[in-house]
Amino acid sequence: MNEDTKLALKLRIRRTETVARDIQSFELTPCDGRTLPAFTPGAHIKVRTPCGLIRKYSLCNSPNERDRYLIAVKRDSTGQGGSVSLVDHAVEGDILDVSEPENAFRMSRGARRFLFIAGGIGITPILSMIHSLRATDTPWQLLYLTRSVDSTPFIQDIKSLDSNGQVLIHHDGGDFEQTLDLWPWLEHPKQHQHLYCCGPRSLMEAVRDMTGHWDSGRVHFESFTDGSVVRPDDQPFLVHLARSGRTLEVSVGESILEALRSAGVVVPASCESGTCGTCRTSLLAGQVDHRDMVLLPEEQDTQIMICVSRSLNGDLTLDL
């Protein structure tokens, strides 16, 4: 199935609004008035942006709502232009090609309490989770970390969801010295507590480093970027597939996973942001620039998450 056939929904932008500095929300509704496909908390949709690039956005409204999807888009001028084109060129009334919801950041059925840690636009999947908990007795707590009030999307919605003092909104003013110390919340995991974290890589790495003593099945990450993020020093490289004997080139701006797909090689994948672990592949040779949140240091010599990680230097050989 190619990407076009996956974008089966045609949704109209009913309303768009600036919800924080450089962040725009889009309320999407069916053109034909039908009920939208259901989604679960933490789900995302893929959207064809006006420039043609397909981008993934978390749904941030209540999963009980079947007449609209709500997404928020950060105008990231360092990206490849997909989100910028959506913010700059999509207007109310436009019709967008959208996929049905998928979920690589599911709430665990075994969880009896939740700790959410969100950084900036990373609040979006967590918002839908909090909406889903409102009608339950399940305890939850949110640590919401942003630079300032005006860079905090949905700040009033979040405050209105805080019925019991379970929300802490912290602004660091862009000063590292003002970073919130998360250790008091992470030092002693509570029984049946699950942690969901979404935000910038630096935040997720800090949380990962402070949760080594948690059961790994109770710590969940979601990245709001995907494998398409290009770093200034990225280079093309070759991937050798040991079992088939084929060699593929992975270009700048393309993931190994995408190069494999283009060559007709099917590999399981889900989040495509280095957080779910689905695309784990055995590495037989080569030096990897690991960009995922999944692999343990002791796994990094023999495993690679092909949706985000690249060659550090030279060719890679995979057990495919």
Ligand code: FES
């Ligand atoms: Fe989720 Fe690669 S598809 S880590």
